[in-house]
Amino acid sequence: MEDTPSLLYKVKPLSDRLPSVKRPEGHVHFRTKMMWVIVILVLYFIMTNVYLYGLDQSESLDLFAQYRTIMAGASGSLLQLGIGPIVTASIIMQLFVGAKIIKLDLSKREDKACYQSVLKLLVIVMIVFEAIPQVFGYLVPSAGAEDLLGSAGAKLLLIVQLFAGSYIIFMMDEVVSKWGIGSGISLFIAAGVAQALFTGALNWNPIDMSADMSLENPPGGTIPRALYYIFTLSPEQMAEGGYESLFLGQPNPMIALVGTFAIFLGVAYLESTRIELPLSHGNARGARGRYPIKLMYASNIPVILMSALLAIVSMVTLLLYSNDFLSGIPLIGGNEAIGYFEEGSTVAAGGLAWYLSAPQGLTDWLMPILDPSQYGNGHNAIQNIAHVAIYFTVMVMGSIMFAKFWVDTTNLGPESVANQIQRSGMQIPGFRRDPRVLKRVLERYIPTITILSGALVGALAAGADMIGTTGNASGTGVLLCVGILIHFYEAMGREQMMEMNPIMRGFFGSE
Secondary structure, eight states, X not given: OTTHHHHHHHHHXXXXXXXXXXXXXXXXXXXXXXXXXXXHHHHHHHHHTSBOTTBOTTTOOOTTXXXXXXXXXXXXXXXXXXXXXXXXXXXXXXXXXXXXXXXXXXXSHHHHHHHHHHHHHHHHHHHHHHHHHHHHHTOOBOHHHHHHHHHHHHHHHHHHHHHHHHHHHHHHHHHHHHHSSSXXXXXXXXXXXXXXXXXXXXXXXXXSXXXXXXXXXXXXXXXXXXXXXXXXSOHHXXXXXXXXXXXXXXXXXXXXXXXXXHHHHHHHHHHHOEEEEEEEESSSTTOEEEEEEETTTTTTXXXXXXHHHHHHHHHHHHHHHHOTTGGGSTTTTTOTTTOEEOTTOOSEEESXXXXXXXXXXXXXXXHHHHOHHHHOOSOOHHHHXXXXXXXXXXXXXXXXXXXXXXXXXXXXXXXXXXXXXXXXXXXXXXXXXXXXXXXXXXXXXXXXXXXXXXXHHHHHHHHHHHHOOGGGOOHHHHHHHHHHHHHHHHHHHHHHHHHHOTTHHHHTTOO
C-alpha cells in the first residue's frame, strides 16, 4: 500500500490543470468576505431559477425529490444535481483516507494539496456519474429540442448543462471557502431550506393554483391556511374535521410548523453546550483564554454526508427498479425486495429502499398505525415501526462513522488541535508547554465528544424527519439550516475578532 500516495501524485498534474479558484495571498478583510458571500448567494438563487433548455418538465421525474432541500438544488434547473457530486466525491475521499486505503497525512501541506487537487477530478467524475443516469432515465428532452438536435443531441445538451451548473456551484463553493466565510456547501443548504420554510409557512396561494380558493382548496401555507379556517369555518365545522385538517392535512400541517420551532430551539440549545479548557499565554503573564469543545463538535457535516449517501441509495434502487436496461439485471434488477416504486413517484413504496427512506412526518408512519383506515400506506403497524427504527439507527450509526472520519481528516483531532494551541503560544495552566502533553489532555475529551456529537446530530435529524417540517424542507434540512446559521454567526464573530486583533489569526489558522 506504500505506492498508493505515488499514484495520487501522478494524477495530481492532471487535476491541477482543472479550473480552480486562486487562494488569496494575504488576509482578506471582513467586508470583502461578506461581499463575496452575498454575491455567491445571489448567483445561487439565480441559477436555481435558470431552467434546463430543452427539458420537458411535465414528463420528467426528480430522482432527488425526497432530498431536494438537502441537495441544495432546484428540480429542472441548472442546479438539478445540487451539491450531490461534491458531497459524494468528499464521502469517497474521506472513506479512502480514513480507512488508510489512501495513505495521506492531511496535516502535511503537500498531502493536503494533493487531496484537494484529486478531489476536484473526482467531483467531475461524480457529475458525469450522476448526470448520465438521470438524463437517460428520467429527464425527458422536449419535442422541440429533439426535432432540432435529434434524441441523442438533445440528451447531450442536457448533460452539458448539468455538468456546467454542477461545476459552477463547485467553483462557487471554493470562492466562499477561500474568499468568503464558512463553507459554500453549507451556505447553499441553508439558503435552500430557508426559502422552503418561508414559502411553506407564508404561502397564501391555494394548494391547486388552477382552481379558486375554497375549503377543499385552502391556502398552501401553514399560517394563511390557519387564518382562512378561523375566519371561514364555524366552531362546529372546526370540531368535525377542521382541526384535523389544520394540524395533519397536507401540505404544511400545523404540527409540522410546531415541529420546526421545536427543532430550532433544540439545536440552538445543544449548539451552546460546550466544555471550555482554560488557556494561558506562555510568554505574556496574565493573558488568558479558553478553548471551547462543543457538544456538537463534529458540526452538521456528518448528517450532510449521510443524507447524501442515502440519496444515492435511493437513486440507485429507483434505477434498478424502473430503468429499462438496469431492471433486466439478474437478481438485483426489478427486485422488489431491494425496493419498488409506484408509477410517477421517486419515493420507495416498499422493500429495503423504503426502510432506508426518511419518514415524511407523522402522517407517514404514526397515523397509519393509529388510524390505518384513513391514513394507511400499504404497510402494517410492525412494518411502520420497523421503518422508523431502521431509519433512526442507520442515521445515528452512519453519522457517528462520518463524524469520526470528518474529525480525523479536517485537523480537528487531538494532535492537530494541540499543535494549533502550541503555535498560538497558549498552554493549559499547570501543564508543561509541550504538544504531546496537550494531546494527552485533549484525548480525554475529543474522541468521546466526537462520537457523542455524531450520535446526537444523527438522532436529531432522524427525529426531525419523523415529526415533519413545514415547506417540505425535511427535518434533516431544518436541523442543518439552524446549525449552519449558528456556525456562520460564530464565524462572523471570529472574523471580526481577527480583524481587530491580527495576532488571533494564527490561533484560528488564518494567514
